[in-house]
Amino acid sequence: MTRGPVQTDAMQQKITLLVIALATVTACAPLNTYYRTGVSVDRLNRDTTACEVKALRDVPASVQVRRTPPEFVPAYKRCDSAGNCTIVPGYVIPGETITFDPNDGLRKRVEGQCMADKGYAPVSIPPCPDHVAKAATVGKTRTLPTLTPKSCVIRNRDGSFQIVARG
Numbered sequence: 001m002t003r004g005p006v007q008t009d010a011m012q013q014k015i016t017l018l019v020i021a022l023a024t025v026t027a028c029a030p031l032n033t034y035y036r037t038g039v040s041v042d043r044l045n046r047d048t049t050a051c052e053v054k055a056l057r058d059v060p061a062s063v064q065v066r067r068t069p070p071e072f073v074p075a076y077k078r079c080d081s082a083g084n085c086t087i088v089p090g091y092v093i094p095g096e097t098i099t100f101d102p103n104d105g106l107r108k109r110v111e112g113q114c115m116a117d118k119g120y121a122p123v124s125i126p127p128c129p130d131h132v133a134k135a136a137t138v139g140k141t142r143t144l145p146t147l148t149p150k151s152c153v154i155r156n157r158d159g160s161f162q163i164v165a166r167g
């Protein structure tokens with residue numbers, strides 16, 4: 001007796017490729033974070049968490065569930081070139097279930113105000129080109145440096161990052 005879905009080698013290969021693709025996309029994405037030069041990354045993480053908790057407390061989640069209406073596709077006649085016709089029965093396309101939180105935008109604004117009150121500003125640091133990432137010594141940023149137009153980020157596998165200057 002089989003319990004649950006059976007994974008074939010082809011399915012396992014597809015899953016592995018999907019994981020690799022997601023990791024690659026993340027590595028190529030800019031680092032969007034709050035920033036204050038000279039602050040430790042640990043302090044940034046603590047302040048961000050505190051502001052996220054405050055925003056969630058001040059603007060709680062209000063998850064709404066909606067369903068889109070189903071759609072009826074009526075029966076129709078299909079004929080081939082010889083004049084042989086068949087009736088294709090009608091069918092129903094079920095509606096989709098959609099969940100959303102109408103408080104999400106306000107909660108993000110409250111979080112942003114909290115971080116601004118602590119002296120942070122939102123930034124987007126571009127990923128470093130491959131040649132810069134390969135030439136850099138392996139490490140991670142512990143204190144946020146002054147950003148310049150040449151600043152870029154290298155993402156580490158452990159979730160940390162390293163901010164360097166392109167040459």
